[in-house]
Amino acid sequence: SQQGEEDPQALSIQEGENATMNCSYKTSINNLQWYRQNSGRGLVHLILIRSNEREKHSGRLRVTLDTSKKSSSLLITASRAADTASYFCATLDVDSSYKLIFGSGTRLLVRP
Amino acid sequence: EAGVTQFPSHSVIEKGQTVTLRCDPISGHDNLYWYRRVMGKEIKFLLHFVKESKQDESGMPNNRFLAERTGGTYSTLKVQPAELEDSGVYFCASSPLTGNGYTFGSGTRLTVV
Numbered sequence: 001s002q003q004g005e006e007d008p009q010a011l012s013i014q015e016g017e018n019a020t021m022n023c024s025y026k027t028s029i030n031n032l033q034w035y036r037q038n039s040g041r042g043l044v045h046l047i048l049i050r051s052n053e054r055e056k057h058s059g060r061l062r063v064t065l066d067t068s069k070k071s072s073s074l075l076i077t078a079s080r081a082a083d084t085a086s087y088f089c090a091t092l093d094v095d096s097s098y099k100l101i102f103g104s105g106t107r108l109l110v111r112p
Numbered sequence: 113e114a115g116v117t118q119f120p121s122h123s124v125i126e127k128g129q130t131v132t133l134r135c136d137p138i139s140g141h142d143n144l145y146w147y148r149r150v151m152g153k154e155i156k157f158l159l160h161f162v163k164e165s166k167q168d169e170s171g172m173p174n175n176r177f178l179a180e181r182t183g184g185t186y187s188t189l190k191v192q193p194a195e196l197e198d199s200g201v202y203f204c205a206s207s208p209l210t211g212n213g214y215t216f217g218s219g220t221r222l223t224v225v
Contacts, residue, residue, distance in 0.1 A: 035216075037149075037201075037219075042118075042203060042216050042217050042218030042219045043155070043203055043205075043216035043219070044216070045214065045215075045216070088154075088155060090155075093157075096168070098143065098145070098160060098168075098207070099157050099160070099168070100147070100155075100157065100214065101157075102147075102154050102155040102156070103154060104153060104154045105154065105155075
């Protein structure tokens with residue numbers, strides 16, 4: 001299975017703290033994406049990191065990619081209650097140019 | 113520009129009933145995809161349309177699920193008859209024919225009781 005796996009499965013932190021989520025995948029990739037799912041808000045694309053990039057920033061988000069370890073991490077700094085959601089990493093199926101393979105997700109709870 | 117719209121946002125039906133989910137992609141997006149997340153597990157691909165043609169329906173779980181995209185615009189996903197294990201969130205996404213960039217809809221939360 002190419003499926004990525006996130007850890008931890010669930011994370012509870014206090015507002016203002018940083019949250020780190022990790023993702024592992026099994027095949028070679030061109031890029032890796034992170035998505036957020038809020039209750040009632042659907043899937044929102046957060047950031048894409050290409051295989052030749054090691055780190056990428058977007059606002060309070062920092063993503064790293066280690067292709068040698070087939071892993072990625074998503075760091076949310078100075079978390080807010082509104083960051084409460086499930087976070088997923090996703091890669092493209094190696095046999096497809098369009099099919100996304102999602103990890104199992106990390107449920108993040110940011111306590112006010 | 114309007115995003116991907118899904119209707120209804122929530123649906124609660126009894127086991128054995130039929131439910132039809134609708135997805136309106138971004139105008140001009142020829143690619144349309146259905147995904148679902150059941151029982152809090154990972155999000156899985158169901159199928160892919162290019163315009164009105166089914167390009168890949170390898171993720172459809174069984175023949176109780178029927179997807180259509182008549183005219184290459186909006187798509188429907190019908191579950192008939194619904195079973196308890198069909199409960200979950202069904203996502204639709206669209207993308208242009210060339211270039212990258214999925215846009216997902218807000219999903220339909222289906223509960224089968």
